[in-house]
Amino acid sequence: MGDLAILADLQTCDTRLSQLRHRLGNLPEVRELASIEEDIFDAKEKLTHLESEIGQIKKEQKRLEHEVLLLETKVAKSNDALYGGSLTSPKEAEALQDEIKSVQRRQTILEDQIIELMEMEEPIALSFASESSAVKRLEEHCEEIGGRVLGIQSEIEAEKSEVETERARLVGSVTAELIALYDKQIVRMGGNVGVARLTGTTCGACYLDLSALDLDKIRSADENEITECPECGAFLIK
Numbered sequence: 001m002g003d004l005a006i007l008a009d010l011q012t013c014d015t016r017l018s019q020l021r022h023r024l025g026n027l028p029e030v031r032e033l034a035s036i037e038e039d040i041f042d043a044k045e046k047l048t049h050l051e052s053e054i055g056q057i058k059k060e061q062k063r064l065e066h067e068v069l070l071l072e073t074k075v076a077k078s079n080d081a082l083y084g085g086s087l088t089s090p091k092e093a094e095a096l097q098d099e100i101k102s103v104q105r106r107q108t109i110l111e112d113q114i115i116e117l118m119e120m121e122e123p124i125a126l127s128f129a130s131e132s133s134a135v136k137r138l139e140e141h142c143e144e145i146g147g148r149v150l151g152i153q154s155e156i157e158a159e160k161s162e163v164e165t166e167r168a169r170l171v172g173s174v175t176a177e178l179i180a181l182y183d184k185q186i187v188r189m190g191g192n193v194g195v196a197r198l199t200g201t202t203c204g205a206c207y208l209d210l211s212a213l214d215l216d217k218i219r220s221a222d223e224n225e226i227t228e229c230p231e232c233g234a235f236l237i238k
């Protein structure tokens with residue numbers, strides 16, 4: 001194989017490398033992963049909000065329960081005084097009985113409030129539970145896709161390093177001048193295919209058919225002479 005033909009192989013390596021880099025940078029799975037991570041973030045924020053709502057309700061419930069307990073103690077004490085035989089007048093007994101009734105009324109109000117709080121908490125606790133399992137499902141999905149991404153990435157990296165090895169071998173097999181010429185041609189072509197093989201009558205870079213006249217010129221050229229596709233400017237290797 002002539003040295004110029006090696007440039008076509010070099011171009012094949014570079015085209016493949018650029019495809020692999022593009023694939024690596026644009027994996028749909030990575031985009032999917034980012035969107036799921038966003039969903040997890042939102043769901044967790046919702047969970048924190050629900051948790052704080054439940055916490056507030058529980059705190060209020062505890063406060064009321066404590067107050068009920070104090071009232072119960074108060075009633076017990078008043079009952080002790082009422083039936084302990086230490087009272088000196090019926091008026092005193094009457095006052096105590098009134099007090100007990102008033103405390104018990106307050107107790108009933110508090111107990112109703114506790115029940116209301118429990119009823120308020122129930123749907124919030126249900127939302128918390130369903131949101132928690134949603135987060136768990138999302139995290140599992142995330143892990144599964146994350147594993148898949150790692151697999152694809154390592155597959156691409158493996159092929160990339162294979163192609164890079166082949167590219168280094170090709171670069172080492174021709175003169176530095178020829179590589180410099182290749183690099184210049186790639187820059188000139190603005191990143192498009194700069195070296196291609198002529199397949200039949202077709203340019204391997206732009207896939208256009210060459211005229212008989214152009215084909216004749218290329219075919220009759222010396223093996224080491226650089227010929228260009230008149231359509232796209234790529235070096236054409238016979």
Ligand SMILES: [Zn+2]
Pocket residue numbers: 203204205206207208229230231232233234
């Ligand atoms: Zn062309």
